[in-house]
Amino acid sequence: FMASSANVLWKLNQISVTNTLLPLPAFFVVYDAFYAPFHRALHHRSVYAFVHKHHHRQVVPTRGNTDAINVHPFEFVMGEYNHILTIFLVSRYLLPIHAVACLLFLAIGGCLATLNHTRLDCVFLRVPFTSIPVFAVRAHDTHHVIPNSNYGQYIMLWDWVMGTFRPHPQDPGSIESRRKPAARCKLQAEHSHEADMPVVGTKEKIG
Template sequence: MKDEYLHLFVKETTVYNQLVVGSFLPESLWTPIPHLLQGWLRNYIAATFVYFVSSFLWCFYVYHFKRNVLLPEDAIPSRKSMLLQIYVAMKAMPWYCALPTISEYMVENGWTRCFARISDVGWLSYFVNLCFYLILVEFGIYWMHRELHDIKPLYKYLHATHHIYNKQNTLSPFAGLAFHPIDGILQAVPHVIALFLVPTHFTTHIGLLFIEAIWTANIHDCVDGKIWPVMGAGYHTIHHTTYRHNYGHYTVWMDWMFGTLRDPAEDETKKM
């Protein structure tokens, strides 16, 4: 029975492989590839597609369609800055994709607490566990990010790659994945650790990993959405300019709890 249930995960990832990899390669080329490598190839194609489409569309909207409306002219990054960010992100992308590939392997082998169908636990349990999952991820990413700053060798050899973008006119949605590959993986690891601690719907976990790519693009555009308690671009821009504040990911709660929150509205008041 256990093997039959675990086969549901394999079946699901096989469908994803067919949808993504099968759209780019003839069946005769990709079906002989081992299932694990198929998963990595699918993650690579999908992540690259999401990165370029979401970043390009958001750049077009902010820097061209809404030029001088959402950001002043001197805050718009140069094409050279954006090309450098793309170069760094694409160098790291093959390594980033190893993490979801490994997490899928662990799920398919029954090492985690993932479940395949919401009907297996019920909607109430699904939402309660999803809340716990997101809280754990938020907590984990906050402390992982903070330690990447506080532990000097980690900052010097890993996180500093991302922090060369330290002004408004050097930040763009393309900077969202412009990390040293180990740095990017470390900051995504809480998503995988949570699978061992909280019963998690597998499809939801996969979806949240790809939402990460869209979210990181959004918080690097310097456009402050001002929706409390969301850790929007206004907060994250301060992180890139002060290096000591706003380590959170989706919300400001962890920074508020641990004393590292700096509000962009207060910064604006001080300037006035």
Template sequence: MDGGGGGDYLKLFVDETSFYNRIVLGSLMPAGTWESLPHPIQTWIRNYIGGTLVYFISGFLWCFFIYFLKRNVYVPKDEIPTKKAMLLQIYVAMKAMPWYSALPTVSEYMVENGWTRCISSISDVGWPAYLVYMSIYLVLVEFGIYWMHRELHDIKPLYKYLHATHHIYNKENTLSPFAGLAFHPLDGILQAVPHVIALFVVPTHFTTHVALLFLEGIWTANIHDCIHGKLWPVMGAGYHTIHHTTYRHNYGHYTIWMDWMFETLRDPMDDGSKKVM
């Protein structure tokens, strides 16, 4: 979607991503080390730095709050993961982070070149249409992530060679916010791909798309803390902990709707089972 302005309209996306690059790279790196680099490389470095900061800041703050400041309040002492387990999760996540950073870099390149239906400003469509479009976007993402996640379990080679890396964390005392991005790189990318596919289907506000991609980093930290927030219909950590112990329930993302529709929902309040793998 070019908003009727052709190349001039697409330049708005380039200007926006260049602005993000200047904010991040200009604040953390000497100008001479990045200004001469090709724009996509600048974007990848920015996404790598941004993703790493989101991962560590959200993980450390949440671990400090639930494991130390509120020790034994939300998580019993014998279910607090060891430092060794959390360091392993950080190691796996950081090995994958350069590859994770490639996905938003590619999606931004496609937006900048007019291959998607992105819009630069909410005023291009108006607030009512924006809310409708982003609602459709989120439904597509919910549907896509549910089925991508489910097939990563159901297709045995995908599970064995990709998703099993994440499922070594299958007990409360091995799950932590740092497990949120501890995936095989291709696994993590596949589960985020629905965000990119949606750009080709529905007019999507570009800034909102970028924000939602980085929100994933915070969300995945939250759903691996084993704390059941009891906020219906949110697919929170209580549901996701069941997924890590049964392997056959609660594949969903932000809400329970997809699991409810496809009969894979198990409610933490009704769950009395242990691991049944």
């Protein structure tokens, strides 16, 4: 596609900020606009066991790219085709792009997918006016623990739109972080109540 499309430039003297750097954010937004709903569909109980369950056998991914590409062949092909679809849509309907931008998209995407399957705690940017990260390793880590959340491959924008974003259990604002103070308050109240109660016991008999 890149070789035959008139909207993909190849000459080095045609490289510019507009056709090389500007398309990059658009690539990731468009890619996950398709991938996040697709990923969510793979978690439907009617198909989960046949395709995506294989990837989730690794509950705590640690091996980087090895875990990132450890997916069913159907899922792998669809994910790669989505890159081509993204490049087509951005170059056809948004702006002409340089081939270098496409290569950067694939390279950066590969790095982000790899990071998502490591123990490295990386966070890049946040959705404006929210605490939701645009990219965060913790977000995908949460998905492996709580599968019905955080379906985006690269960014959490569309999970925010779909209402499927879930903060990491250790992050402020998460369900788990709200439960802990409540549990502590309940425990403190119980201890306070016990302290106010008279001590009932038997006196030791002397002599």
